[in-house]
Amino acid sequence: MADDEMLSWDESVFRDEHVFEIDYVPETFYHRDEQMQNLKYALRPAARGSRPLNVMMRGPPGTGKTTAVGKLFDELQAVSDVNVAQVNCQVDSTRYAVFSRLFEEMFEYEPPTSGISFKKLFGQITDRLVEDDEVLVVALDDVNYLFYDDEASDTLYSLLRAHEAHSGAKIGVVLVSSDLDLDIIEELDTRVQSVFRPEEVYFPRYDEPEIADILGERVEYGFVHGSCGPEIVDRVAELTADTGGDLRVGIDLLRRAGLQAEMRASRSVELEDVDSAYDKSKYVHLSRHLQGLSDSERALVAVVAEHDGERAGEVYEAFEEETGLGYTRYSELINKLDQLGLIDATYTSVEGRGRSRTLSLAYDANAVLERLD
């Protein structure tokens, strides 16, 4: 491409590219008034120094749950000295890791990395709450990961019963789950069920016009005026809705379409840019899931990709060769990947041998393998 066909370094279709990044907090939070009202109702006691109601938030991925908690926590902190902690359970997926994070939020330094027992960690947090008469509100974001690793009941038990072990400790819990197949209450131990009666707040999928509204605002802040027209927003909204309504797909698509336009040396985004960017953006979901996996989980995904549609027993041979792990661990990993929606493990009857599971990828194998590299 000749120099005069390229945009110079300081020319761009973007006004503020940060608007399309993961950590951007949107100025306005459209179409979530009812959810915000219900959450506020549950958390209001915390602003007065009392224990809030516990909450269970559910809804498909990319429907604004994390954003809602973040906004409310900011508001709470602005009007009171309540402690708030938003824990990402995809990263902190054990009870110990969750409490280390809580410690860090409250004391503003990390707990010692070795040698401190859970009991001690827990005791330091509750002592501080009791001595200073403080409230702690904990949001366990993507709490479904605690269930996959069988840590949910212990974690919740400690949080919910803190006031029994340490009289006067006021802790409220907000659970956030995007796994609609997971029946949270049902999956908890009975000792936890008996003390957990949360307020329920549901975040439905955004429909196409709602997606267009939300993305329209991003375009206004993110693109140079006139470089990304309403027909682009409509097309992006349509593709986002078709892919399951995760707003992350739409936001990523806008950014990639902008970059694509710049690559064509164009000062405006066209429909062709959207369509070619979509090939990548439709997989943002997949990338996010893969990022959170351990080495052995990634190894299993790769093996399934190479043996798509084969029976679990056959796939195990390849997996064992790769990792040396035993069959029990293998079965647990399969269950987790199945729950995450990365693979489909379906039972089929095999003549004379009872039932066996067939494993197939829920995504295109090449798309998966590319992202594992």
Ligand SMILES: Nc1ncnc2c1ncn2[C@@H]1O[C@H](COP(=O)(O)OP(=O)(O)OP(=O)(O)O)[C@@H](O)[C@H]1O
């Ligand atoms: N109503 C809205 N207005 C503006 N932006 C929104 C809205 N809802 C969601 N977003 C944006 O969409 C993206 C995904 O939202 P968020 O992380 O809150 O979803 P989530 O429901 O927590 O997803 P997951 O369950 O996968 O963690 C974020 O970039 C967020 O800023």
